[in-house]
Amino acid sequence: MKSYTEWQALSKSQTFHGQAYINGEFQAAQNGETFACINPATEQLLTNVASCDQADVDIAVANAKTVFKSGVWSQMHPKKRKNILLKLASLIDQHKDELALLDTLDMGKSISEMVNIDMPDVIDCFQWTAESIDKVYGEIAPTGTDTLALISHEPVGVVACITPWNYPMLMASWKLAPALAAGNSVILKPSEKSPLSVLRLAELTKEAGIPDGVFNVLPGFGHTAGKALAMHNDVNVLAFTGSTRVAALLMEYAGKSNMKRVWLEAGGKSPMLIFDDCDVKKAAASAAASIFSNQGEVCIACSRLYVQDTIKAEFMTALVEAAGKYQAGDPLDPNTKMGPMVDAVQMNTVKRFIESAQAEGGELVFGGVKDYQEGQGYFSQATIIDKANNEMEFVREEIFGPVLAVSEFTTEEEALALANDSKYGLGAALWTDNLSRAHRVSRQLESGMVWVNTWGEGDTTVPFGGVKASGNGRDKSLHALEKYTELKNVMIRIG
Template sequence: MNTQQQWTALKQQIDIEARAFIHGEYQHAQSGNTFAVINPATDEHLADVARCDAKDAAIAVEMARSAFNCGDWQDQSPAQRKAVLLAFADLIDQDRETLALLETLDTGKPISHSFSTDIPGAAAAIRWYAEAIDKTYGEVAPTEVNVHAYITHQPIGVVAAIVPWNFPLWLACWKLGPALAAGNSVILKPSEKSPLTAIHLGKLAKQAGIPDGVFQVLPGFGHEVGDALARHEDVDCITFTGSTRVARQLMVCSGESNMKRVWAEAGGKNANIVFADYKNLDKAAAETAAGCFYNQGEVCVAATRLLVHESIKDAFVAKVIAASNAFTPKDPLDPASSMGALIDQEHKAKVLDYVAKGQAAGAKVLCGGDVVGQGAFVAPVVLGDVSNDMAVAREEIFGPVLCVIPFSTEEEAIAIANDSPYGLGAALWTSDLDRAHRVARQLQAGSVWINNYNEGDMTVPFGGFKQSGNGRDKSLHALEKFTEVKTTWLRLESY
């Protein structure tokens, strides 16, 4: 990996594309309007990006529908689509340095994360679904002897992918991989806070051989272009990652238009339960800190509620505080940095306001909360004396704030963990195998980790219970949600 000085030099040389990508070409918004993209670590202006609206959405949807109907993509053989998507993944890998730098400048996250994890993860997602294309099969129903009934999966049509700002490229590729592999046309709407890597993808898609109109990128604001896509009668599916509030709005838009499918991965307030019998508390403390403070805490599945047995609470929290020292905000272009800036100054103020609200409700700041430098930096915060009815324990802060909640019995821990409107992730730490399975079965969460936090790969589905959303990203489950299931029934007259 480059040194800090080399990354800084590349920053001065980088050519940022800021236009929308529509029907195979970069274009200004129809209105000519733009919006500023700011580096949250330095408050520097990065680019004026095309501010797309309903007019641009209408054009992109028309192009996507035309591309879908003509069959240039969906009618390619599985081997042909696979080859194109593998080329797409290879081009992402080849542009890893540029994409990583854009991601870090855009979001404030450490360059070590962008370069070593996010961009390779994005390419891996595309590659995984490319490899799955020729390894999925239809079904034949068990019918009477003179009937042949078979079940097939066909592409759903035009998919709008609306993605967040915390892992812009990686989460975009979680959507693009299965949607494109299934044969759909996809319109990608990145967050207005982090659109640069999504825009860069446009030229890579064209280079790879994805037909014009099959992949398009519309930067802009949710209430302008996102709403237009969600209400458009010719969009067949919305796939979304973001807040529960916006997920609800998208469902309303669907109901008021053509009842398009809405697949939403929404918020989380994830419980991390540490039982007194667990033998390696140093490991649990290190993974608790990483689970909460990685990516500045801007992770939907962050371990923000620490439920710890009262008999070990003080000793364990001391270990977590010591482990949090590894997450000191510094220049994101420093490869040694493990913690960068929050997404912008507005979000920084929101995070600090939650800490203040927690204190007003009776919580105590055990460490952190320091404002570092002029950018959107906030040091990790550990709050003690938290009860599960406080706003800091119930609402998604999306920042580096850990709430410590003691419990006395297994039953109480499960009750506290499940007492949340969310159900995205949960973890438990125990050396008792029976307890591990007993508790995991009762936790209301889409992913449960035992003696680890937030491990996984592309083979397992990711998504939540309750208000954490519906549907699943990753795995073959995600591929299926971008298809229509068709039954074809043939009665053989010769019998």
């Protein structure tokens, strides 16, 4: 890991790509418009980026469809596609510090998280998915002896991926790796709040040998470029990570256009249950990490904490102590655990929810929002609010910031009822030393993912995604390939 001084020096020499990447070339938006990319830690301009809209989408989709039909990538031998993607993974590894720095400057994520968590996971995702693609077999159905029924997996065509600002490189890799490995042409629309790292990635895809037109990047806004992709009749699949509100709009757009498949990883309001037979200090440290890591800008953040009443006082003491380790600071400092919020809008959203929580009867026991001073970054503090209940707005709605709601429960049944009382179902965690309880409770939690005596742990080999208003489909694992392939049945009469 580089030192704080080294990261500061590197940031001053960093260059940025600000143009769209279409058919293997960087180019300005057709309308000539741009938007500003701001460093949220300093409020200084990083660069201006092309603001794509319908015209750019039409060009990119037409090229992507043409190259898909040509077969140069879609019909390439799987082993050759694998080798190209492995080369891309190697190039990402060679440039990992640069890519890490781009995300830190662009959206405020701590450089230590980027170097130690995000970039290793990005590289692993491309490597593992590349290695898997020539090991996915077709099937022969058990029909009669006079027929042969073949079941195969085929690429779907043009895939549009819309990715969020909180994990720019990581969330992109979870979609790009399987979509490309399966043989599709891909158009990526990154969030307008953090487009810089994937624009650099575009250069690396060309260097790796991915044919022109197979991978495209269209920076722009959701209501322009995003909507145009969702409504386009030649886009076959739309994969999205973001808010539940936007996810619902994308399903509507798909229905109004060509009924394209829409895969959604939407919002979350994950619960964490603390039972009285757990290791209190370890559980408190995990609870703090689950809400304060990445400034709380995490879809699986356990923002609802339910503690068994018999250990509530002891646990709160340990929790406040653990929270004290999360002080907002310069994300270029490797010792910083919390950077700034991504922009002023998000910072003010966090402030509004803290104020509403107190107005509804919540008790501020740690943190709060310090007075904002222009030119000093969009920082919020780690915040804990006790005496919360499930009727409060800040308990029910996703904040996407470092705000923890704490409630208590008496029985296991009560804990489950509180945890499942949410429109969301992305992640959930529980802490207990009782093995039977761990199995019993995890089975009853209405969530796509459950962590027992931990939080946020995962692996490329396991699926990531939720239920209810948190979406559908899964990223990571072999199940991700299901989103980007069609099943075809060929029935042959041989009698």
